Amino acid sequence: MNAEPLDFQPGLARRRRAGRLFTLALTAAGLAGIGFLIVLLARVLWEGAPSLSRDFLANFPSVLNPPKAGVKSALWGTVWLMTMTVLVSVPIGVATAVYLEEHAPNNRLTRFIHLNIANLAGVPSIVYGILGLAVFVRWMHFDRSVAAGALTLSLLIMPVIIIASREALLAVPQSFRHAALALGATKWQTIRAHVLPAALPGIITGVILAVSRAIGEAAPLLMIGALTYVAFVPEGPFDAFTALPIQIFDWCDRPQPQFHHLAAAGILVLLSILLPMNAVAVALRAWHTRRKAWQNSGI
């Protein structure tokens, strides 16, 4: 077993050089991403900050008098839209995920449904707009109301919520379910008391990320015919509405530079809703990872 020494040529210098090069490339890619974001933010701030004021939030939009124009109707429209979207999409999405993960038999139909939900998450939002126009606006006669917009956006984010909730449920150790069932719990008691609470932070994170996608969507709302100029706040689900992305889109579309400043200020308002939402999602995820003792204890 004492063979002649094997011939190795480690080429360490070359390998180290390749490693350094790669590190450099990765750092550059990372910095480029952050750099673009900073430039973008700086530009929007530069253009929009001067128009940002209490009046900007409290005034309705005005075509004739740009300095007095504001986002009151768009802001409230977005609030209405998002509240209704969450009320519709979260219960249905989470219930669907629970059904698929905890109840559905593992057969071809279930796998087919899984596949299609994944595909639906990738469908362009304008397609949901076309669907919303046909079903909610025309067929159900909701017109260009908050309800039609919220239902359309609900369809848009439902696949994302289902997928995120499924993953969260999947991450709950099987041993919790077995422990509860062996203690004489019904399936629903097991899910209610142990599976859902363990999955909840993951579900909430998914919901927040889905809603922050919906909040910036203009295309499907334009498709269902949401108004661009609205000088009132919706008072019920069947009132007409506008929303921040639509208002921004409308201002960008106008030739006069004053409107472009308004658009930038509108973007800042949108961002100031979005960024905290994402921060909460990130914090929740971090907190949850720390709290998940069962992952660290090797149980």
Place this chain on the structure above:
Amino acid sequence: MAELRNMSVTDSRTRSATRRVTAAPDTVISAENLTLGYGSFVAVRDVSLDIPDRKVTAIIGPSGCGKSTLLRAMNRMNDVVPSANVQGRLLYRGLDIYSPRCDSVELRLKIGMVFQRPNPFPKSIYKNVAWAPKINGYRGDMGELVERSLQHAALWDEVKDKLHQCAYALSGGQQQRLCIARAIALQPDVLLMDEPCSALDPIATARIEDLIDELENRYTVVLVTHNMQQAARVSDLTAFMYMGELVEFDATETMFTKPGRQRTQDYITGRFG
């Protein structure tokens, strides 16, 4: 009120059972030509055995021989595996466990289970014990029940000052005793244990073995183990399984001193497995 009466009935039965040690023990669980499979794969083949009341029955055999499958049939935990199937009969005090008349939720109240790896809920020690009694409508003093269960599981002294801490702060052995406390809080008739010590160190194992000795007077224990010394130490009867079949089932002493089958002899003397 009904619960209280129920509990005292259970208590008196426990006492009379312990007094009746010399009488022929009656059968709690009885398998009749039981065959268990996953899809077309047969994991347990044509097993017949009677598990006596208030005794510790050990099931031993090499890994993969079907011990867990047999044990999990006894409280219908195999139901969670969609492909699992059953032939033959399995009776719990005369009730066919797999007949439509038997409700698996009700059955599991009578036949509790402790798993291979400690699996406490990610909740406080108190809530781990109190949850099952709560959902099953226990109307008595919950604090007292939690204390009594933890005492019976020989854990009370170690946790009485931190009942509201998360169960994950406990050591593996303590977690396993918590799982035992959680199971006995429902005052089950039978306690199924699937290699309860295989994830534990020797000291924690010894404590659980002592505990099983104490539990014997109150519960019928069915203990799966791959550790023959453990079977010899704690059990009254031992069943030896090999490749899905029940090779031999007898008093533990007989099994370990003069087994009837060559294969049992080989396994016990460590010639294979």
